[in-house]
Amino acid sequence: FADMPFVTNATPFFLMRTTRKKWLLGQGVYIVFATFVYMAFVMLSTSLISMRKAFAGNMWSSTAVALGYSKAGEVLAVPSSVKAMTMSTPYRCAAEVFLLMLCYALIMVFMMLLFNLKFGQIGGVMAAFGFSVYGFLLNPQTIRAVLKTPEYEAYKINVFVGWASPLNHATFYMHNFGLDLLPRLWQSYLICIVLICILFAASLRAAGNYNFKFTGTGGR
Numbered sequence: 001f002a003d004m005p006f007v008t009n010a011t012p013f014f015l016m017r018t019t020r021k022k023w024l025l026g027q028g029v030y031i032v033f034a035t036f037v038y039m040a041f042v043m044l045s046t047s048l049i050s051m052r053k054a055f056a057g058n059m060w061s062s063t064a065v066a067l068g069y070s071k072a073g074e075v076l077a078v079p080s081s082v083k084a085m086t087m088s089t090p091y092r093c094a095a096e097v098f099l100l101m102l103c104y105a106l107i108m109v110f111m112m113l114l115f116n117l118k119f120g121q122i123g124g125v126m127a128a129f130g131f132s133v134y135g136f137l138l139n140p141q142t143i144r145a146v147l148k149t150p151e152y153e154a155y156k157i158n159v160f161v162g163w164a165s166p167l168n169h170a171t172f173y174m175h176n177f178g179l180d181l182l183p184r185l186w187q188s189y190l191i192c193i194v195l196i197c198i199l200f201a202a203s204l205r206a207a208g209n210y211n212f213k214f215t216g217t218g219g220r
Contacts, residue, residue, distance in 0.1 A: 007116055007210075020207045027113065028200055035105045043098055060085045081173035088177075096185060097172050103192035104170035108132070110199040117206035135167030158182070 015023055047054075055061035068082040084093060108128050116124030140157045143149070149157060161168055162182040168174040169188040176182040183191070 007121070020210075021204060024200075024204055024207045028110070028203075031109050031113065032106065035109055036102060039098060039102045039105060042101075043094075055090075058089050058091050060090060083177060084173040086177075088172075093172060100170040100172060100185075100188065103189065103196075104166060107166060107192060107195050107199070110196055110203065114199050114203045114206060117203055117210050131166070135165055138165040138167070155180075 011023075055063070064085065068085055088096070108131050111131055112124040112128045114124075115127035119127075138161055140154065140161050143157050143161065144154060147157075158174075159181045162174050169183065169191060174182060175188065176184045
């Protein structure tokens with residue numbers, strides 16, 4: 001992520017041979033592929049690390065079921081959602097988690113691209129940091145603690161957070177599998193695609209108004 005979004009001293013020379021629109025489109029394509037490779041590396045690393053302890057069948061193991069129904073997974077920091085287990089298979093769940101996290105990462109890096117073009121590299125870093133902090137702070141437990149919401153009102157907060165938090169859109173079990181009012185998987189994918197398109201369109205506009213300043217080797 002530190003290599004994004006690619007506005008360097010060499011950029012004006014690239015723009016002498018192409019248009020800003022084509023240059024930014026190339027950056028967008030690179031971002032998509034680079035983020036995909038990064039997420040694939042994370043998934044492969046996780047699989048390799050846990051391979052010796054893993055249950056390879058495309059069905060939930062008795063250990064996963066026990067952790068989910070006994071709530072012992074929360075104590076052991078190994079969350080196991082009963083809802084996710086009853087509505088999906090392990091391999092489908094892994095594929096959905098990968099796609100959701102890919103969408104989340106793409107939103108963040110395209111936001112970095114936009115803010116870098118408008119406010120410089122520090123602006124891009126701060127935007128990505130703020131986006132991540134927003135996702136972590138907007139969770140049901142924090143809101144209930146701040147508002148001192150009673151237990152019977154917790155469902156409403158869960159639904160609100162499920163729709164408003166980008167991190168919850170990237171969380172598999174925080175979706176509607178036909179049982180509640182949380183967003184469905186296709187709705188989360190659609191929201192992510194729309195946000196990515198909006199950020200990219202705003203980046204195109206920002207790139208058209210971007211002014212390069214030549215102040216020696218340290219300038220832009």
